[in-house]
Amino acid sequence: MTPFNRNFGQGGTRKAISPDMNWRELTKAGNIYEPGNSASYETGDWRTIRPVWNKDRCIHCLICWRYCPDASIISTDGKFDSFDYKHCKGCGICAKVCPVHAIDMFSEDEIDRQEEASKNEK
Amino acid sequence: MATLKELAKVEERFVGGHRLCAGCGHGISVRMVLNAAEDANVVVGCATGCLEVASTIYPYTAWNCSFIHSAFENAGATISGVEAAYKSLKKQGKIDKDFKFVAFGGDGGTYDIGFQSLSGAMERGHNIVYVCLDNEAYMNTGIQRSSATPMGADTTTSPAGKVVPGKQQPRKDLTAIMAAHNIPYAAQTAISNWQDVHRKAKKAFDVEGPAFINILSPCPRGWRYNTPDIVELVKKAVETRFWPMYEVENGKWKLNYKPKKYVPIEEFLKPQGRFRHLFAPGNEHVIKAIQKEVDERWLALLERCGETPELPPK
Amino acid sequence: MKNKVAITGNEAVAQAMKQINPDVVAAYPITPQTEVVQIFSSFVSNGQVDTEFVTVESEHSAMSAAIGASAAGARAMTATSSQGLALMFEMVYIASSLRLPIVFPVVNRALSGPINIHCDHSDAMGVKDAGVIQLFSENAQEAYDNMIQAVRIAEHPDVLLPVSVNFDGFITSHALDVLEVLDDETVKNFVGQYQPEEYLLDAQNPVSMGNFDMYDFYFEHKRQQVAAMEAAKKVIEEVGKEYEAISGRKYGLVDAYRLDDAEMAVVVLNSAAGSAKGVVDELREKGLKVGVLKPRVFRPFPFEAVQDALKKVKAVAVLDRAETFSTLGGPMFADVRTALYDLKNDIKVINYVYGLGGRDLRLEDVEKVFDDLANIVKSGRADKFVNYLGLRE
Numbered sequence A: 001m002t003p004f005n006r007n008f009g010q011g012g013t014r015k016a017i018s019p020d021m022n023w024r025e026l027t028k029a030g031n032i033y034e035p036g037n038s039a040s041y042e043t044g045d046w047r048t049i050r051p052v053w054n055k056d057r058c059i060h061c062l063i064c065w066r067y068c069p070d071a072s073i074i075s076t077d078g079k080f081d082s083f084d085y086k087h088c089k090g091c092g093i094c095a096k097v098c099p100v101h102a103i104d105m106f107s108e109d110e111i112d113r114q115e116e117a118s119k120n121e122k
Numbered sequence B: 001m002a003t004l005k006e007l008a009k010v011e012e013r014f015v016g017g018h019r020l021c022a023g024c025g026h027g028i029s030v031r032m033v034l035n036a037a038e039d040a041n042v043v044v045g046c047a048t049g050c051l052e053v054a055s056t057i058y059p060y061t062a063w064n065c066s067f068i069h070s071a072f073e074n075a076g077a078t079i080s081g082v083e084a085a086y087k088s089l090k091k092q093g094k095i096d097k098d099f100k101f102v103a104f105g106g107d108g109g110t111y112d113i114g115f116q117s118l119s120g121a122m123e124r125g126h127n128i129v130y131v132c133l134d135n136e137a138y139m140n141t142g143i144q145r146s147s148a149t150p151m152g153a154d155t156t157t158s159p160a161g162k163v164v165p166g167k168q169q170p171r172k173d174l175t176a177i178m179a180a181h182n183i184p185y186a187a188q189t190a191i192s193n194w195q196d197v198h199r200k201a202k203k204a205f206d207v208e209g210p211a212f213i214n215i216l217s218p219c220p221r222g223w224r225y226n227t228p229d230i231v232e233l234v235k236k237a238v239e240t241r242f243w244p245m246y247e248v249e250n251g252k253w254k255l256n257y258k259p260k261k262y263v264p265i266e267e268f269l270k271p272q273g274r275f276r277h278l279f280a281p282g283n284e285h286v287i288k289a290i291q292k293e294v295d296e297r298w299l300a301l302l303e304r305c306g307e308t309p310e311l312p313p314k
Numbered sequence C: 001m002k003n004k005v006a007i008t009g010n011e012a013v014a015q016a017m018k019q020i021n022p023d024v025v026a027a028y029p030i031t032p033q034t035e036v037v038q039i040f041s042s043f044v045s046n047g048q049v050d051t052e053f054v055t056v057e058s059e060h061s062a063m064s065a066a067i068g069a070s071a072a073g074a075r076a077m078t079a080t081s082s083q084g085l086a087l088m089f090e091m092v093y094i095a096s097s098l099r100l101p102i103v104f105p106v107v108n109r110a111l112s113g114p115i116n117i118h119c120d121h122s123d124a125m126g127v128k129d130a131g132v133i134q135l136f137s138e139n140a141q142e143a144y145d146n147m148i149q150a151v152r153i154a155e156h157p158d159v160l161l162p163v164s165v166n167f168d169g170f171i172t173s174h175a176l177d178v179l180e181v182l183d184d185e186t187v188k189n190f191v192g193q194y195q196p197e198e199y200l201l202d203a204q205n206p207v208s209m210g211n212f213d214m215y216d217f218y219f220e221h222k223r224q225q226v227a228a229m230e231a232a233k234k235v236i237e238e239v240g241k242e243y244e245a246i247s248g249r250k251y252g253l254v255d256a257y258r259l260d261d262a263e264m265a266v267v268v269l270n271s272a273a274g275s276a277k278g279v280v281d282e283l284r285e286k287g288l289k290v291g292v293l294k295p296r297v298f299r300p301f302p303f304e305a306v307q308d309a310l311k312k313v314k315a316v317a318v319l320d321r322a323e324t325f326s327t328l329g330g331p332m333f334a335d336v337r338t339a340l341y342d343l344k345n346d347i348k349v350i351n352y353v354y355g356l357g358g359r360d361l362r363l364e365d366v367e368k369v370f371d372d373l374a375n376i377v378k379s380g381r382a383d384k385f386v387n388y389l390g391l392r393e
Helices: A063-067 A093-097 A108-121 B025-035 B050-055 B075-091 B107-112 B115-124 B174-179 B194-206 B227-239 B273-279 B284-304 C009-020 C034-045 C059-072 C082-097 C122-126 C140-155 C184-191 C218-247 C272-285 C303-310 C331-341 C363-379
Strands: A049-053 A073-076 A079-083 A103-107 B042-046 B066-069 B100-106 B129-134 B185-190 B211-216 B246-249 B252-255 C002-008 C024-026 C052-054 C103-108 C133-137 C163-168 C176-182 C254-257 C264-267 C290-295 C297-299 C315-320 C348-354 C386-389
Touching: A049 A079, A049 A108, A063 A073, A063 A093, A063 B025, A093 A103, A093 B227, A103 A108, B025 B050, B025 B100, B025 B129, B025 B194, B025 B211, B025 B227, B042 B050, B042 B075, B050 B100, B066 B075, B066 C059, B075 B100, B075 B115, B075 B129, B075 C024, B075 C052, B075 C059, B100 B107, B107 B115, B107 B129, B107 B174, B115 B129, B115 C059, B129 B194, B174 B185, B174 B211, B174 B246, B185 B194, B185 B227, B194 B211, B194 B246, B252 B284, B273 B284, C002 C009, C009 C034, C009 C103, C009 C140, C009 C163, C009 C176, C009 C184, C024 C059, C034 C052, C052 C059, C059 C082, C082 C122, C082 C218, C103 C122, C103 C140, C133 C140, C133 C218, C140 C163, C140 C176, C140 C184, C140 C218, C176 C184, C176 C218, C184 C218, C218 C297, C254 C272, C254 C303, C264 C303, C264 C363, C272 C290, C272 C363, C290 C303, C303 C331, C315 C331, C315 C363, C331 C348, C348 C363, C363 C386
Parallel strands: B042 B066, B042 B100, B100 B129, B129 B211, B185 B211, C024 C052, C103 C163, C133 C163, C264 C290, C264 C315, C315 C348, C348 C386
Antiparallel strands: A049 A103, A073 A079, B185 B246, B246 B252, C002 C176, C133 C297, C254 C290
């Protein structure tokens, strides 16, 4: 038997694959056994502008959900629920396609500054 | 037609955490297409390209279903093999679940290098859906012209220079070529009309035999427009008749949308950096040539679809 | 039960494919492989196999479809020759890197140009470094036997690599030969049912294959492939022993013919080994200590077995039916010479390129090689490493 651990990625005791693993520990041929595991990779820090939901205006038409390239509009029971800021890249398409202007885009820097300021006030 | 409220309840098959650029048309198109497969088991095949490299960076996959990529020019052949395996194993009782098969390729992997493989797969009649995500150039390698690049476009291998004003040739009409394979279903659609994309994707999954869908899938970097304006821009492609929405079902051509009024091609060209040079003095003839091409193709399409021919205003 | 039959190499291989009864075959016809595809098509048309036969539009698509099918969980095969293998090259490399156990006969034919349809090994040598296991066959019997064993080798959990079964175009593929075929049931039991560990059509466990590897993982995945190749040597020998039990025919990594006390040896692949053995028998009668080493496996290169077989000889001639244009002789020469280097026995190793584009290897040619070796042994000097056999100088 070769030492290569071919059950890796299928058993119950696996750990997340990381670049410090040797060739025996990685999955065979680079196969990925966890469908949709890119959810654990965050692209939210790419964002320079942030969509913010205006609850009062939203009519829950979910056009934003339809047009999000990053599946970052979370809906519950057919209604807008929240933004997935872990993955939202801030492309601004949702704000643009919203028929009732219920999404506003804010500069991340500006939001950071405001958060900093409010922290200092406290 | 299902409502968005219903469709949003379908399990997401192309999840966040992929590395496509912010605002990439591919993310939108792929989500729309896979959403139409509803709760079926799906195997996705993919040609090398932006979508593939951005969605499967080891050890992460954005595909919430089985997925295979093998090379650039062979998404058609690879997914045929998967489908043949399914038929064989099903027939022998080695598997019991039902599956649907879809392959995605960019215009490079579909119009050009993967053209033969796609043609073969369509001709052999596999029960597959092939979706071309047409962003009109080789974007993954840095915006080189393809046979899908429109005339006049400035790309890195058809640069707008002092003597040559961008790409010299008009686009290849791939959707018509696919329809000429006499497959059960070939269609062209645009994300500006999500209902149209959904309906066509659903039909493509439902028909017995091969189906082909061509989706205009803008690239913010390659086309150089304001990223959030994607839907508006695609709408302009449809309204100017540059990208007509039509379908060919069992040999019957049908126009799905007829713009109410004549919108000149400049409306589509103007917001895009790749066409900026065409608006400089001396390049008017290129815009004229693009318009002529669009008008002629529109007329030919109307005729194929049995619509009343309309002449462009003088 | 064994049956003696008189069939061609192509018929024998098609017969083996029928008995293996793969789930999917994707192939494109090319001389001299064409008959394999034609005969197999008739098995499909007549319902003699369960195979889904994909009549692809090119060899590139043939291997691509085989990759799709194998990844989906099917036992998949293709078959090709020459330009077909060259066109397929990209996908052969990928089949190996995806660790897919695709078995495919390669009916060896010269590569263009100029275009030539006859036998040499330039096609096979073009993929020698693509991560595919390469078995070589002296005659139709070996081609048939190798096909059946190839399935077990490819699918062994320690291996999981594509296996090509090489045999000489026209010489073996089209010549009528008498061979023994196993009965269907024996083959069926021997190859068993393919049970992939992970596959696309596993609805409960979706898998993502052919993913994008960066510099942080690619190297490790290549290393895994090397480990599989290394493991293949042992597996090939084990499968060979099992096959001997059902067929009575012995198969290892190399075939050492009259080498035990030999002073001079030729190393040669495929059908030419038959001619070389004939010459060795003649020369032995004259009292010369000569032998033949025929590698059955060229990739992985069985260097331990080659060392073991040749360690006592004084001079070796490697006969290559392919050029490398490196000006360092044929592809097998470099490997054999490397294997013998560490023995420090001062074995003289020279190279002959022969038979390109289907030129016959005459018995006189082999006799000349042994003459040359005798002179080298006598003088203790080998001045010319690269020689051409049967060429008009």
